[in-house]
Amino acid sequence: MASGRIIKLVVFELLELAAFSIPTLVIMEQFATAYQRTRGSLDKTHYWLIVSCSIAYVASVTLLIWVPIKVLLHKKHHLYKKITGWRPVLLMCVILTTLPSFSFSIAVTEVQKNVNGSTVDLLPDSLPDLPVSLVILSLILVDIIEKVRIYPLRGSQKRSEDAYIHTSSLQQIKTVTDQVSKKEENPALSQAGKTTSEAQPQSRIDTVTGPQEPFFHSGILRTMSQRDVRGDLFLWSFLLWSDTIEMVRVAGHPAVYKSGWLYPVYLFSFISLLRIIFTPQNPLLGTLGILLQDLPFVFVRLSLIIVLGTITPILGLCKNVLVTVSFVYFNYLTKLRPFSSFETSPF
Structure with a gap:
């Protein structure tokens, strides 16, 4: 019987492969449907040609790039340990999946704007969000x-708050012990240090304090206060990209996708996604x-508001300005x- 570790590896790899290949196939099928509408004929030769090209593209990059790199990362652990600050799997997804998908999303609207050189367009009232x-x-x-690959999927995970409290307590105990030892070794030095401390400004000694966080030892409140780092990963992974998701949603507005504003919206949305290539604890990530x-x-939101009105929320613009400043x-x-x-x- 296969071990849990093997099952976890197979499930993760299948999910990543599906996430790597399915978006391109869906976007290309949407482009093939839009192009077929512009032809105005019942012949679906062009439709199946585009679909077959998309399948060939996905199969090629999977067999020639995705699978070899995946095997290399799993077999050559010494090479994987030398990779610092970035993630090759996310790099492949951004370049080989996200970039062509965004490009053909723009092409879906472009092929329907001018049909046979006329000014009549076949664009729908709203673009599909799927x-x-x-x-x-x-x-x-x-x-x-x-x-989540580095965490076990079964069993309870020790909370990060507990680890932080434990580490802080050890540091405090160590600091107090060192102070007592120094006082016992040389009382004169201790008296001199006390005089120096009294001469320092009070603002340098004070520490920043805030409301105390509650801690529940039993009962329903303890059950409700349970937090696991593995569950938090899902929450923060979606919250991290909420701004980009909102920007891409703006591209579905008729005033945007029927004009040239579609290009900067998709361009800067793709640029924002490049951050996902770097490791979560990379010092350069901020x-x-x-x-x-x-x-x-x-600049994109401010320009859209000035030219097209409040099709993008003012809250998003305020968030970007406040975070930057x-x-x-x-x-x-x-x-x-x-x-x-x-x-x-003082409070």
């Missing part, structure tokens, strides 16, 4: 699988989030002399 949502959903699914998503989205202020401006003084709130 194909583009499927592309982003597949990308998020691969991201979740790559994150800066990349500003440069690849929030800052470009400020706060990141620059707290990471860079606070290092300058006028903003470098440390102060704490």
Whole structure:
């Protein structure tokens, strides 16, 4: 009987393969249907030609790129350990699946705008949301699988909060022990250190405090307060891309996909997805989030609001502006002399 580890590996690989191949097939079929409508004939030769080309493309990249790299990563562990800061699986998905899918999503609207050189278009009143949502959903699914792969799927996982409390307690105990040892070794030095501490400004000694977090030991409240890092991965993986999902949704508005605004919307949405290539704990991820998503989205959303009205939420624009300004202020401006003084709130 196959072990749980083998079953987990097979299920994960099949899910990733489905997420890698299905979006391209769906988008290409949508493009084939749209192109067939522009022909105005019952002959489906062009339809089946486009569908067969999409199948050939997916089969080629799967057999020539996806499978060899997957086998190499599983067999050559020393090579996998040398990969730092980025994830090759997500890179393949972004380049080989997301990029062609977004390109043919634009082509679906372009082939229906001008039929046989006339100004009559066959565009529907609203674009179907399923194909583009499927592309982003597949990308998020691969991201979740790559994150949850290192965790066991059975058994309870120790909460990160408990680990943090345990680590903090050990650090506090160690600090107190060191202070007691130093006092016992040299009382004169201890007295000098006390005098120096009293001479320091009170603002440097105070620590930032806030409302105390509750902790429940038993009862229904303890059951309701259960949190597992594996479940949180699913939540935060979707919340992380909510801004990009909202931007792609704007592309389905008639005023956008029937005009040239469709190109910048899809372009900057794809650029924002490039962050998924990097590892979740990459130190550059915060800066990349500003440069690849929030800052470009400020200009795109502001331009859309000025030209087309509030087809994109004002809340999204405020979010991008506040995130960008706060990141620059707290990471860079606070290092300058006028903003470098440390102060704490009395509450």
